[in-house]
Amino acid sequence: MKEGFGFRSLHPIIIFMYYAGGITFGMLLFHPLILLVGWVMAVIVNVHLDGGREWRKWCIPMLSGVVLIAVVNPILSHRGRTVLYYLGDIPITLESVIYGATLAISMLNLLTFFVTYRLVMTEQKFLFLFTRISPKAALVAMMAMGLVPRLRRRMQELILIQRTRGVTISEGSLPQRARNGARLVGTLLSWTLEDALQTADSMQARGYGTGTRSSYLGFRFRMRDGWTLVGFVSCAILLLSAWGNGHGFMTIYPRLGSFSLSLGDGLALAAYVVYLAIPLGWEWRDRRAWLITNYRR
Amino acid sequence: MNRLGEGNGKGLLSAKWIIFPVAIAYLGLAYLSLQRGNSLLIGLVLVLLSMIPFLLRFERRERKARELMLIAVMAAVATISRIPFATLLPGFTPVTFVVMISGIVFGAEAGWMVGAVTALVSNLFLGQGPWTPWQMFAWGMAGYTAGLFAHRSVWRRRRLPLVLFGAAWGFLFGWIMNLTLAIDQWVQTHSWEAVLGKYVLSFPFDLIHATANVFFVLTFGPSWIALLERYRRKYGALERIEATKGDKSSEQIPAVNG
Numbered sequence: 001m002k003e004g005f006g007f008r009s010l011h012p013i014i015i016f017m018y019y020a021g022g023i024t025f026g027m028l029l030f031h032p033l034i035l036l037v038g039w040v041m042a043v044i045v046n047v048h049l050d051g052g053r054e055w056r057k058w059c060i061p062m063l064s065g066v067v068l069i070a071v072v073n074p075i076l077s078h079r080g081r082t083v084l085y086y087l088g089d090i091p092i093t094l095e096s097v098i099y100g101a102t103l104a105i106s107m108l109n110l111l112t113f114f115v116t117y118r119l120v121m122t123e124q125k126f127l128f129l130f131t132r133i134s135p136k137a138a139l140v141a142m143m144a145m146g147l148v149p150r151l152r153r154r155m156q157e158l159i160l161i162q163r164t165r166g167v168t169i170s171e172g173s174l175p176q177r178a179r180n181g182a183r184l185v186g187t188l189l190s191w192t193l194e195d196a197l198q199t200a201d202s203m204q205a206r207g208y209g210t211g212t213r214s215s216y217l218g219f220r221f222r223m224r225d226g227w228t229l230v231g232f233v234s235c236a237i238l239l240l241s242a243w244g245n246g247h248g249f250m251t252i253y254p255r256l257g258s259f260s261l262s263l264g265d266g267l268a269l270a271a272y273v274v275y276l277a278i279p280l281g282w283e284w285r286d287r288r289a290w291l292i293t294n295y296r297r
Numbered sequence: 298m299n300r301l302g303e304g305n306g307k308g309l310l311s312a313k314w315i316i317f318p319v320a321i322a323y324l325g326l327a328y329l330s331l332q333r334g335n336s337l338l339i340g341l342v343l344v345l346l347s348m349i350p351f352l353l354r355f356e357r358r359e360r361k362a363r364e365l366m367l368i369a370v371m372a373a374v375a376t377i378s379r380i381p382f383a384t385l386l387p388g389f390t391p392v393t394f395v396v397m398i399s400g401i402v403f404g405a406e407a408g409w410m411v412g413a414v415t416a417l418v419s420n421l422f423l424g425q426g427p428w429t430p431w432q433m434f435a436w437g438m439a440g441y442t443a444g445l446f447a448h449r450s451v452w453r454r455r456r457l458p459l460v461l462f463g464a465a466w467g468f469l470f471g472w473i474m475n476l477t478l479a480i481d482q483w484v485q486t487h488s489w490e491a492v493l494g495k496y497v498l499s500f501p502f503d504l505i506h507a508t509a510n511v512f513f514v515l516t517f518g519p520s521w522i523a524l525l526e527r528y529r530r531k532y533g534a535l536e537r538i539e540a541t542k543g544d545k546s547s548e549q550i551p552a553v554n555g
Contacts, residue, residue, distance in 0.1 A: 143369035200366035
């Protein structure tokens with residue numbers, strides 16, 4: 001499953017809109033059930049795009065951060081009618097526990113959703129989009145990104161070589177180790193600056209900055225992009241109108257409301273789920289097309 | 298919604314102007330969201346909007362490939378510099394130090410760019426989230442203010458002023474990063490105690506960050522400044538106007554290192 005297949009084959013603008021919208025809706029909606037369903041959808045999108053490999057890698061750090069939010073909130077905030085118990089002198093209220101949990105789910109939802117961004121929005125697409133708005137900054141960001149893996153290899157090499165001289169970060173007192181670490185970074189910097197500036201001269205020699213930047217891949221706005229856009233916009237209108245009429249979030253303070261979803265909440269939830277699922281439609285369609293053309297001739 | 302620029306000069310202009318209606322729409326949404334007790338969006342929208350002037354300023358000037366490369370290298374080195382320190386204390390990283398030094402040597406604008414790009418790129422490897430724009434803002438401002446701070450006089454590039462500056466940014470960075478949850482606490486409870494509680498909870502981490510900055514400035518500040526100064530002069534990139542007018546200011550730098 002490479003570029004040109006399913007979700008990944010959509011136009012960069014559509015992909016960008018999908019992520020911008022998904023994050024916005026994830027922050028606007030504040031109801032534990034809706035957010036949980038959103039999280040499940042985000043996991044499904046993850047599984048469809050790369051079998052959930054990337055998501056599993058982030059699972060533990062995401063969960064630990066989110067649990068921290070859920071735990072800290074009731075300790076800091078004492079608002080709410082229903083006191084569960086007293087932690088020393090501090091009242092722990094049901095409302096602030098629920099608020100913390102909802103905030104944590106909301107955060108988990110956003111983080112899980114954004115894991116797929118890296119899979120879908122490749123560097124080419126990012127540059128294609130942002131060279132129109134901020135060409136130099138986008139180029140700098142992409143160059144820095146490209147440098148990171150190379151510098152990481154160099155850093156490992158440096159750590160290995162310097163260890164033979166006794167410059168190591170795994171032994172010795174804390175200040176000594178910190179000093180050695182910074183010395184490694186300094187060496188890496190002077191090493192990298194030398195050849196990076198040669199790269200820059202090479203760029204200059206090949207005519208960087210003499211015209212507008214062109215893209216190697218030609219992204220065309222196709223029929224499927226148009227349909228996806230229509231789907232996004234109609235879902236967004238539905239969701240925002242439900243939200244504007246006061247649905248899609250739960251009353252927590254001062255007294256905990258009911259968890260059950262009203263009709264408007266249900267509408268917002270449906271619009272949210274459909275919005276998140278639209279790119280999967282293209283995944284399914286392309287998968288089917290691939291199977292049909294390859295096996296059922 | 299004509300977001301498709303035509304690819305030439307005119308298209309570029311129209312693509313840029315799309316920001317304004319989007320920004321206004323988002324401000325409205327964020328305001329409504331705030332009224333309903335959810336402050337996550339308003340913080341993000343304001344922080345993203347605050348980056349626009351810096352980006353516009355950066356784009357306005359003609360940039361050589363060398364200058365862009367220099368900024369990219371500094372950002373990449375700042376990102377990588379987290380690796381050898383991962384086994385030490387959490388939060389004890391030289392990222393803020395690298396950003397500050399870039400601001401001092403290459404000027405405020407470049408410093409902002411290094412900080413913002415570092416946050417963006419390092420989070421691509423460590424995990425993006427709602428904190429990315431805040432980190433871009435905080436590190437960007439660290440680089441920007443470092444540039445402004447050192448611009449005034451050569452004396453400020455000495456160890457002592459830089460140590461104070463680094464310590465201040467160690468705390469400021471943590472305070473900026475706390476804002477999301479602090480505003481959320483305020484919207485939730487309207488009590489200053491809860492907001493203060495958040496800051497007290499994070500104090501040890503801020504202290505580690507400030508200590509790291511002080512340590513790196515003390516031990517490596519002058520030598521790094523000298524190293525980068527040399528590259529700046531050797532390749533003539535990101536030159537300051539003062540430095541090109543009279544060579545006195547650049548001649549004083551070796552004396553500072555001694």
